[in-house]
Amino acid sequence: MSDDDTRWVGxxxxxxxxxxxxxxxxxxxxxxxxxxxMATGDVHDDxxxxxxxxxxxxxxxxxxxRTLERLPQVRSVRVCxxxxxxxxxxAVVHLPAxxxxxxxxxxxxxxxxxxxxxxxxxxxxxxxxxxxTVRAARGAGATRDATVVEPPST
Numbered sequence: 001m002s003d004d005d006t007r008w009v010g011x012x013x014x015x016x017x018x019x020x021x022x023x024x025x026x027x028x029x030x031x032x033x034x035x036x037x038m039a040t041g042d043v044h045d046d047x048x049x050x051x052x053x054x055x056x057x058x059x060x061x062x063x064x065x066r067t068l069e070r071l072p073q074v075r076s077v078r079v080c081x082x083x084x085x086x087x088x089x090x091a092v093v094h095l096p097a098x099x100x101x102x103x104x105x106x107x108x109x110x111x112x113x114x115x116x117x118x119x120x121x122x123x124x125x126x127x128x129x130x131x132x133t134v135r136a137a138r139g140a141g142a143t144r145d146a147t148v149v150e151p152p153s154t
Contacts, residue, residue: 007036007082008061009053009127011152015073016048024050024074027067033060039148047075051149053082078152082127089127091147093137094120101140103133 014020021040028035036053056064061079068077080087095101097118103109109125111133123133127149134145 005055006057006061007053007055008079009051009082009087009149010065010068010077010079012050012052012068012077013075014048014050014071015075016046017073020048020073021050023071024052024068027064027071028052028054031060031064031067033064041148041151049151051151053149080152085126086152087127088125088150088153089130089147090122090124090150091130091134091145092120092122093134093142093145095137095140095142099141101137103129104136107133109133 012024014024021038025035025038033054033056036055038050038052040048040050054064065077065079068074093101095115098116100116101121103111103123107125107129109123109129111121111123113119113121115121121133121137123130125133130147134142134147137145
């Protein structure tokens with residue numbers, strides 16, 4: 001894996017106003033960095049959270065962080081490698097009824113749901129382990145899934 005293939009997750013706390021997402025996307029676009037995912041959530045009053053995942057080298061990640069911090073609508077930025085154990089996620093996975101599924105051995109996740117009874121699999125843990133569980137579920141015939149990166153605890 002080259003240095004530009006390092007996966008990152010960023011939590012950007014912004015003012016909740018028109019143009020904030022456009023400004024964030026522009027920072028990545030003008031620096032030649034493709035966004036893997038961008039999601040909004042955790043809006044309280046005029047304060048919003050944007051979670052973005054992307055691939056870049058260490059140097060470019062630091063540059064993106066500094067540039068985001070300078071935007072007038074941005075209140076704070078935190079960026080971590082995706083494989084950092086403090087980066088947590090939750091996922092919902094739907095498998096066909098009758099398929100018995102459990103997360104892969106070694107995946108440090110909490111999970112619930114009886115997939116053999118047609119219930120969705122709910123899984124939470126470090127992002128890397130949640131992603132491994134979702135990949136394994138797809139291999140077992142999952143028909144749909146959704147993953148959410150959780151806001152940082154601090």
